[in-house]
Amino acid sequence: MMTLMTSLIPLGSHLGGWRHPQAWGHTAMNLDHAIRIAKTAERGKFDMLFLADGNAVRHMDHPDLFAAVSRSSRPTAFEPLTLLAALSQHTQHIGLFATATTTYEEPYLLARRFASLDHLSGGRAVWNVVTSGYEGDAENFSRTVHVPRSERYERCREVIDICRGLWDSWAEDAFIEDKASGRYLDPTKVQRLDHSGKDFGVRGPLNITRPPQGHPILCTAGQSEEGLELAAEVADTMFAVASEKTAAQAFYADVKGRMAKYGREPNQLRIIPGVTIFLGRTESEAKALFEELQELISPALGLAFLSSFFKMDFSGYSINDPMPEVSLERGIGTSSYRIMAGQTLRRENMTIREAYMRFAPTQGSFCVIGTPSKVADELEDWYRSGACDGFNIGTPVMPRCLDMFVDLVVPELQRRGVFRTEYTGRTLRENMGLPRPARQLNRKAELV
Ligand SMILES: Cc1cc2nc3c(=O)[nH]c(=O)nc-3n(C[C@H](O)[C@H](O)[C@H](O)COP(=O)(O)O)c2cc1C
Structure with a gap:
């Protein structure tokens, strides 16, 4: 089945989207909008709801852009794991997909926060593992310049390694809670990590039981050589940047072809490009929406x-x-x-x-302007011809564009048999058909 996700952007993905007459007002720090988006995406049986993130206010050096707000300016935004923890209590099935950086955060805290979200949501946590794309973030972490890419990726691998080890701290049956004998836990069923590496020393174990998904789903976004190798080695899902089907097919074959050397099957990684949809009930309604938004630039x-x-x-x-x-x-x-x-x-x-x-409308990436059947034709064609495993749906005006996609395009995809009609799994891994990682025993640390 096709994977569908969308980004939580209440101001819409188009630069002029928030000025459209049907767009929401009061989009800054608005929990009600976030809940509404999560519920709508879940009504559409989407796999995941995504929160991109950074740790800086961007674009202040381009005053016109800053004042008009681009979707990547993020002048204000909820901290992703905090917001998704709140949304976990308003949803039952949709994956909760948070960005967090390995460049400025500590692995113990990252492992702990994602394990918490996985528990709070009953197995729906996804981590967009980024090395921080925006150089200005450095200045909020006691640095004057961004860490160079090769160092960022080296550190990222170490962080992922540590987090996976920490998520395996406890056996699933470690907590016996036997009132009669007075034994609450079985001390032989927890292991330390005893990691000592280039950037980090982490003893472990994690003070959280094993996440319901074993490990939260890992996503990567980097598109450089280092980024593609990282995805092939560790990612369950990754973003792709594409404007044309043939380029997307070449990218897809390239990344999937790299997986065998890490002992992985191609279907263990879902490759997801972004697509922005300018949808109308008729072709002319869709074109009118696009033109109306373009005039706002x-x-x-x-x-x-x-x-x-x-x-x-x-x-x-x-x-x-x-x-x-x-x-x-x-x-x-x-x-x-x-x-x-x-x-x-x-x-x-x-x-x-x-x-x-x-x-400006899509940063040059894949975009469809048209009716529900035209949009479904394009998505189905990319999906069936080895260009991707699904899409991150860009919604230029909110809530209009997500509502219309869910009401008009999702049924069309379901009718064609390329998208689910119900959630059937217990966890997100089950819904997406991704394997649950087995707990790895750390022999060295087992003898604590
Ligand atoms: C679709 C997509 C989404 C991304 N989301 C984020 C994000 O939310 N936060 C962030 O700091 N970087 C984000 N990035 C940037 C990447 O994590 C990475 O830093 C950037 O692509 C540079 O690495 P590269 O040279 O390997 O591509 C994103 C990149 C892509 C393509």
Whole structure:
């Protein structure tokens, strides 16, 4: 079955989405909106609800963009695990998918918080393991510059290793709670970790019983060589950045092809690109929505967007100038979107205005404008032709676009047999058909 997820963005995924007449007001720190999104996605039988995150207020160096709010500015946002813990009490089935960074956080606390969310939600926790894409986060963690990519990935591997070990601290039957004998737990069924590595020393065990899913589901987002190897080795699910089906197919085959050397089967990893849907009951309604939103991108906003996106100064340009050369260098930031857009620019000549109109709505990634059957055709085609295992559905105006997707596109996908009609599993791993990791015994530490 196709995996479907959506990001929790009450202000909508389009730069102008929050200004649409049908868009929600009061989107900052609004728990009611978050509950409503979670319930709607669960009504649509979505696998997961995703919270992207960072630890800084972004884009203050691009005042027009900052003042207008882009979805990645995140001027304010709930801390993801705290919010998802609240949402776990308003939902029963949907996966709760939080971003947390391995660059600035301690593995013991990460393992503990994700294990807690897995327990609170009855086995629905997912961790978007990031190394922090935004360089400004460093300044909130006693640093002046971001940690270089290779060091970030090395540290990330160590953190994941530690967390997995900590989640295996307790055997499932460690707590006997025998009132007659007075034995509450079996001390032979817990193990220390005794990890001593390059960046961390962690003795363990974790002071939380084994998570219902064994380990929470792990997702990775990095698209560099290091990122792809990490995904092939450890991830249950990963994000992909794609605008065209053939590129998505090549990416899919590449990453799945890397898994065998880690002793893994291709179906142990779900590859999920983003797709933004501009949906209408008719073709003209869908086009009208798209045009209406595009008109909300003023030239000043467009130029600020390009400066931030391509990491160049566009302030001196007129919108009718041809686009200058942009860098295809992989660096910090969400370079995957920038590189994909840069490749498009090498194939197509565009003016500055055409470039921001093209890249601002979806950062250049996959997008469908049309009716429910056209959207279902495209999603089914990508899914059936080895381009992906599912989609992160981008919703330009909230709540309108998620409501319409759930009411009009989900039934169409269900009718075609590519998407579930009911949740059948107990945990998210069961619903997604992902294996539950067996507890690994740490022989060295077993003899505590
Ligand atoms: C779809 C997607 C979502 C991401 N979400 C986040 C996020 O929420 N927080 C974050 O710090 N980085 C996020 N990233 C950035 C990645 O974690 C990573 O830092 C970035 O892609 C740079 O690494 P790379 O060079 O290996 O691609 C995301 C990247 C992608 C492609």
